[in-house]
Amino acid sequence: MSLRCAILTALVERPSTGRELTRRFDSSIGYFWHATHQQIYRELGNMADDGLIQPHASQLKGRGAPRCYEITETGEEHLRTWVHSGQEPVTVKDPLLVRLRAAAVLGGIDMREQVQQHLDYHRSLLETYRSIEERDFSRLPGTQRERVQYLILRAGIDTELSWANWCAKALEQLGTEQTRRHP
Amino acid sequence: MSLRCAILTALVERPSTGRELTRRFDSSIGYFWHATHQQIYRELGNMADDGLIQPHASQLKGRGAPRCYEITETGEEHLRTWVHSGQEPVTVKDPLLVRLRAAAVLGGIDMREQVQQHLDYHRSLLETYRSIEERDFSRLPGTQRERVQYLILRAGIDTELSWANWCAKALEQLGTEQTRRHP
DNA sequence: ATTACCATGTAAGTAGTTACATGATTGT
DNA sequence: ACAATCATGTAACTACTTACATGGTAAT
Numbered sequence A, B: 001m002s003l004r005c006a007i008l009t010a011l012v013e014r015p016s017t018g019r020e021l022t023r024r025f026d027s028s029i030g031y032f033w034h035a036t037h038q039q040i041y042r043e044l045g046n047m048a049d050d051g052l053i054q055p056h057a058s059q060l061k062g063r064g065a066p067r068c069y070e071i072t073e074t075g076e077e078h079l080r081t082w083v084h085s086g087q088e089p090v091t092v093k094d095p096l097l098v099r100l101r102a103a104a105v106l107g108g109i110d111m112r113e114q115v116q117q118h119l120d121y122h123r124s125l126l127e128t129y130r131s132i133e134e135r136d137f138s139r140l141p142g143t144q145r146e147r148v149q150y151l152i153l154r155a156g157i158d159t160e161l162s163w164a165n166w167c168a169k170a171l172e173q174l175g176t177e178q179t180r181r182h183p
Numbered sequence C: 001a002t003t004a005c006c007a008t009g010t011a012a013g014t015a016g017t018t019a020c021a022t023g024a025t026t027g028t
Numbered sequence D: 001a002c003a004a005t006c007a008t009g010t011a012a013c014t015a016c017t018t019a020c021a022t023g024g025t026a027a028t
Helices: A002-013 A018-026 A037-049 A073-084 A095-106 A112-137 A144-178 B002-013 B018-026 B037-049 B073-084 B095-106 B112-137 B144-179
Strands: A053-055 A069-071 B053-055 B069-071
Touching: A002 A018, A002 A037, A002 A069, A002 A073, A002 B095, A018 A037, A037 A053, A069 A073, A073 B095, A095 A112, A095 B002, A095 B073, A095 B144, A112 A144, A144 B095, A144 B144, B002 B018, B002 B037, B002 B069, B002 B073, B018 B037, B037 B053, B069 B073, B095 B112, B112 B144
Parallel strands: none
Antiparallel strands: A053 A069, B053 B069
16 A cells, blocks of 8 residues: 555656656655565556556557556545555564574674674665755755655654664674673 | 574574464564564464474374474574575665655645654653663673673664654644644 | 667565464363 | 363465566667
């Protein structure tokens, strides 16, 4: 449901082809809802069948031809209803923490490199977010819509900051644990 | 793979029945990897087929009888290999942020109640973590294994704290946006 | 014309969710 | 004996991942 509605939201912002949506899910939208092009094309097909979107009434040719979709009134209604509906159950999934616990239980496994990789990843994502922040939101206040988009970006920044700090702390501890610099 | 290895880790800690594992996934393990009892029983069956675990050689009766599983050497080897293997691609999924963006794009939707519910949820989880922290990790340092488990708990605390703060900030902004207390 | 890349898909396999079924145990 | 609950599952469905296929367009 969330993928469907994330796509609908993107199409309200502006009509797009599958390829364009894929690119948008690789950058902005993908920062809070990840999706591959296979998911997107399939969902576009399903939504067209359900009448939530329709191909732009211009060029519609064969297989390899770009098809630009726009949202229908039914689609907007669907999106509006979903936005108001209660939230789904939270399902936490963090493989790194599973690995850490496994390593602690098995014993004798050095996890510093993996934590370091995560630290690098979170720092790099944080940097990306910071540059978006500077580029798009440096002069406040802006419209209400812009301010909410800034809020969403802040969620990403806060999350990455929190994880980067945690990784640094973890590295510190794993370091003193296993290398015994000052025995 | 992560579910499989989360279960294997739990079984290294101590042999358990499906029911016990389900309970453990409802509390401690579930704080960083969520799973339902249906997933767990199916995975237990698959892993037994693959020789990674075996039922304790005590009472094995019919359908409704509890079966206590323990990890095999093959299973431990499998877990050890997985722990060392590189991490899987991160797939972010946050329905609240999707809803927020949709609401901003559609316009005229008050999201404060939903954000408030999230705030309540994160605060309550934070409180749970804090009480575990006090109960299990108040006197440091403890063994290396305990310290890693504390690190994992800290990840949860940091995450919830970060989200709670973000929700509070968001509420503040959505409040001034939409109620116009000082026009 | 060939190569490279763009855009749209298909197929098979894996993982997760929801709803339901059945045997065992416990309390009254 | 019966109901409630515990424990273990099955089945059908939905979502996601991975690998591959096909047609279209542009550069050389």
